[in-house]
Amino acid sequence: MGDARLVDRLRDALGPEAVLTDTDVTAGYARDRMPLAPAGTPLAVVLPSDTDGVRAVVRACAAAGVPVVPRGAGSGLTGAANAVDGCVVLVTTKLDRIVDVDPANRLAVVQPGVVTRRLRDAVAEHGLFYPPDPSSYEWCTVGGNLATNAGGLCCVKYGVTADFVLGLEVVLADGSVLRTGRRTVKGVAGYDLTRLFVGSEGTLGVITEATLALRPLPHAPATLVAAFPSAVGAGDAVSRIVRAGLVPSLMEIMDATTVGAVQRHLRTDLGTGSDDGTLLLCRSDAGTAANAELAEIERHCAAAGATLVHHTDDPAEGELLMRARRVVHGALEELGTCLTDDVCVPRTRIAELITGCERIAAEVGLTVAVVGHAGDGNMHPTVIFDAADDGEFDRARRAFDAVLELGLALGGTVTGEHGIGKFKQEWLHAELGPVGLDVHRRIRRALDPADLFNPGSMFAPKAASQQGEEAEYGPGRHTQ
Template identity: 45%
Template sequence: MLDDPLIAALRARAPRSRVLVEEDIPSGYLHDEAAGAPFGQARALVLPQDTPDVCAIVGTCAEFDVPLVPRGAGTGLSGGANAVDGCVVISTERMNQVREVDVENQTATVQPGVVNDDLKRLCAEHGLWYPPDPASSAWSTIGGNVATNAGGICCVKYGVTGDHVLGLEVVVGDGTAVRLGCHTVKGVAGYDLRGLFVGSEGTLGVVTEVTLRLRSRNRTPPVTVVGFFKELADAGRAVAAVAACGVTPAALELVDRNCLRAVDEWKRTGMDRDAAVLLLARSDAPPGAAEEEGRVLMDCFNGAGATWADVSTDPVESEALFEARRLAYPALARLGPVLTEDVCVPRRHVPEMLARISDISATWEIPVANIAHAGDGNLHPLIRMPSLDAAATVRVQHVFDEIMDAAIALSGTVTAEHGIGLLKRDGMRREMSLAVIAMQRSVKEALDPRGIFNPGKILG
């Protein structure tokens, strides 16, 4: 590798970057957290520090006609950051500077390697708040959040990452850095290229800077409503009732028995392990209004058949409950391999979607646990992989595919926040018409004519 002209060029043109060759690349840089998604062996791993470094790296890959796979922290669950053989992996983890927090205009400008929770803490010091909160917020980076248009618990009321991205700096196919969007709250000059790059999973260019919309920090303790249900379908009806009641909660989360038991075995939370499902709702409205919203939400829970429901204004208790929700996936994953789904349906169809997931699980005799951002219809069925033998793998894949098909049949989508990556390419083709797929290919070919950016992802 010492005489590899590509490696020599990368080191010469991006001298501030760290460049590792094939045999020195830690295996963790070759893939994300998607169970079963294939990955190859990279030719090089490059860790740039700034935009000029990225320009040099992209320009060099274009000159040598070498594929380039961008990655953030690698917390994705769709295979979107997986290496292909002979590629250059470009990790933005060293690009971790907050360029500016503009208190007056309520914006932050950051490099892509800034960790989501780190930005939240810094904003809080200025009385501001960055709402998007994916479950991986303690580790995932803003660049990765932009790449998948990540959501989280708060998105039912405050929107996903793309709703907070005002502007981007992006390095495109010839190594040129361009700025998209603006620093203003409103701006409609030309096509929305900023929006096009949000959620593009590194297939159109490399994001090197992001300007984000912030909100004033809410200092009022939230009101939390908790409800336990004996049947998953009852919880689904409660979700539909909330959607129809006129209240938009700041969060509405679902955790089923399988996840509750896994969390309790791990952390000894003392929650009701016999309940089929837990629903958690939160109101962050002003005092008085929050209590009223809490009562309305509890009425929805009770009307749908909750075995127990209550309202809490204790911030410690509230945080403990939501922490149990955040721990659901890692608690289950520590017990064995888990393939994570990410489908979304209209909220009125949540009961039917939950029923179909149960039927699919029973048909293929593959255990499926459920967590969900239930307030916006975004379900995360967690498919347990009982073994790694060929027969079990085939059954797991059937479950994965049939859950996507069920979501499509209910006017839903195959992914709401994890992205297409490698795992959901077939599902996207079933969801979209041939004409729309052709339009997407045209965009890819126009912005990446050499086809070097993250090949194989989204469109295949």
């Protein structure tokens, strides 16, 4: 089937308004927010509005041998939704219905195009809570969260996206529809196919519906901010809090570079007294016990050398502090192009990661800012560089890789929530090792034998994978 014939078939199935081919328009759908990940030129961008539309697209592309790249809102940071040349980008934002909210069973059924914040607001009307909250939750979609197993600021207490997925509806590579999971709290019949698809980055199928578990709406949170003269003190505080068995609903860390950028962006003082301090931000939604919980956290911060500790149960003041955390990416973008990393290390080694990033920054001659979820060790070192300068471009990539290498050396993982995408394939190979990678490839081939779903994401392209073990399992210094 030729390209023109495929486009005609897609228009017949979806209607002409849902099939975009103007290159000026399709370019806007060709990549996500990772500036260094490769992106190709799509043949077309399609916007189906229901499962039947998705099936029609998948079947037409399978018949034509054309790759399909699923995409949500494009908020990803690994290139996982980036187009490959000649592909069809399948955008799920028009599948945006909240199909059902079941308060009695504490669950919701939603399509993948539902914006995460909208879902949160909708279930809150029923006294319920959907905990996953990526920093982009005001515009990212549930489908993208599912594809990357997104986390967010509340992971320390509530877990990541996968912890709230009861079942899925997925269009497979042959156009058939798989329904996984159930609406019950428990169920162990067969393999856990639901978890298999969560975090698969569109390489195994296109998610068209999800059944999600909900929690009772928590109490209004109380908020604490603590300033430390260095990352070492903040890291010590995190270790003390964890060892004490405290589980706040949020525990975030911002290094000195991040604090300085946010203070300039918001034109306010976050309490460090300068741009040189490290901040720890905590919240408790434990109701009447919240102030007591934060008071205990305050004692541990003071023991770790905090120069300022303040907590408040005033919602307005708490939201102002939270805004400082949520605007980090925008504040850092004012310094230059941002290359955001995503490593997760044991919580006792957060300070080592931050000081290691300071060393890497000095070695490459660029700025590396660190912000992250201290409660679970998931850090986001961000390399800041001038994208117009080829020398800085290369140094940014070196710094990015050095951070990943440091994360593994500290006993961590190369991704805590952003995924692998089209930028970290060799690092997935390094972390999994040859046996683990082979199992992944076998699963992929079983579900998508023609390699048409999001080719080049997670795994290196076929040509590279056939160039020997070094290409297959990552740079020689990282192989297992």
